[in-house]
Amino acid sequence: GAVVSQHPSWVICKSGTSVKIECRSLDFQATTMFWYRQFPKQSLMLMATSNEGSKATYEQGVEKDKFLINHASLTLSTLTVTSAHPEDSSFYICSARGGQGTLYQETQYFGPGTRLLVL
Amino acid sequence: QQQVKQSPQSLIVQKGGISIINCAYENTAFDYFPWYQQFPGKGPALLIAIRPDVSEKKEGRFTISFNKSAKQFSLHIMDSQPGDSATYFCAASMRSGNEKLTFGTGTRLTIIP
Numbered sequence: 718g719a720v721v722s723q724h725p726s727w728v729i730c731k732s733g734t735s736v737k738i739e740c741r742s743l744d745f746q747a748t749t750m751f752w753y754r755q756f757p758k759q760s761l762m763l764m765a766t767s768n769e770g771s772k773a774t775y776e777q778g779v780e781k782d783k784f785l786i787n788h789a790s791l792t793l794s795t796l797t798v799t800s801a802h803p804e805d806s807s808f809y810i811c812s813a814r815g816g817q818g819t820l821y822q823e824t825q826y827f828g829p830g831t832r833l834l835v836l
Numbered sequence: 837q838q839q840v841k842q843s844p845q846s847l848i849v850q851k852g853g854i855s856i857i858n859c860a861y862e863n864t865a866f867d868y869f870p871w872y873q874q875f876p877g878k879g880p881a882l883l884i885a886i887r888p889d890v891s892e893k894k895e896g897r898f899t900i901s902f903n904k905s906a907k908q909f910s911l912h913i914m915d916s917q918p919g920d921s922a923t924y925f926c927a928a929s930m931r932s933g934n935e936k937l938t939f940g941t942g943t944r945l946t947i948i949p
Contacts (some may be wrong), residue, residue: 723879751936759882760939773856810879812934824870825937827879 720742721813723828730801731836738796738831739813746791747813751825752784755808767794801835808832837913840928848942849947855913858945859926862907866928870937871900871911874923884911916947 720743731734740750749768753761767773767788775781783805785797794813798805809832812825841860848933849855849910859869867888886893886900888910899912913920926940 721879750937758942758944760941763936766936808877812879823868824882824885826874826882830877830879832877 720744721747721811721826721828723811723831725831726729726829727832727834729836733800736801736833738798738809738811738822738833740794740813740828741795741811742792742826745815747794748791748816748822749812749814750788750794751812752786752794752796753810753812755810756768757808758818761810762798764770798833801833802833806833806835830832840926840938840940842900842926844943845941847945847946849916849945851916851918851932851947853916853947855920855945855947856910856915857924857926857945858910859928859940860906860908861928861938863928863930863938864907865930866938867930867931868925869900869902869909869927871898872925872927874925874942880925896910913945916945918947918949919947921947 722741724739752764755761763776764779765773765775765786767786769788769791773786788794808830810830812827814825815822843858856894870885871883873883874880881907884898886896886902897914908944924943929935929937
């Protein structure tokens with residue numbers, strides 16, 4: 718149980734284009750989803766928290782207009798990197814947590830990550 | 837206040853030995869302490885977690901020791917194996933509030949034959 722998938726697993730794009738990354742909870746309903754960014758040999762940096770049907774809450778320093786997050790259903794959240802630039806190249810990881818009273822409420826379950834390379 | 841300090845940054849242990857990674861926190865409102873294991877190019881996977889009402893939790897070769905008064909917790913990996921070579925992150929969160937995970941800086945563990 719508690720499987721989270723991400724698609725695509727890696728993507729290469731040209732500077733100035735937009736890239737969409739999907740995060741899905743496969744066997745549970747994710748009330749809350751989180752998006753992280755991780756640089757090589759560093760810890761995870763939380764970018765934003767999203768609750769199903771609500772606007773995402775962004776961490777300080779994260780540009781809302783650049784990193785668009787949509788959590789339209791209890792099993793799907795998307796992160797769109799708009800007008801991507803080489804400095805946006807990174808490893809993007811999502812996580813999901815179930816609602817209160819559910820088996821998966823206690824912790825975050827992570828996806829496998831998406832490696833983005835902007836040329 | 838929100839930091840979780842993790843040490844060591846890297847650790848080399850001989851196969852069969854005990855690997856020990858330590859974390860310390862400051863925010864006494866934290867009440868959930870998970871450990872995650874991450875292999876290169878993969879997302880973190882939950883390894884084991886503890887709440888402050890117990891001082892130790894064991895799952896197979898993995899044990900968390902928790903010292904509430906010292907605000908410290910540690911991961912012990914018994915009989916360490918080459919397959920345990922990975923980066924380990926401790927984390928902390930509050931059950932109330934927005935329940936964000938605050939991560940430690942990570943420990944790169946290498947198990948040598």
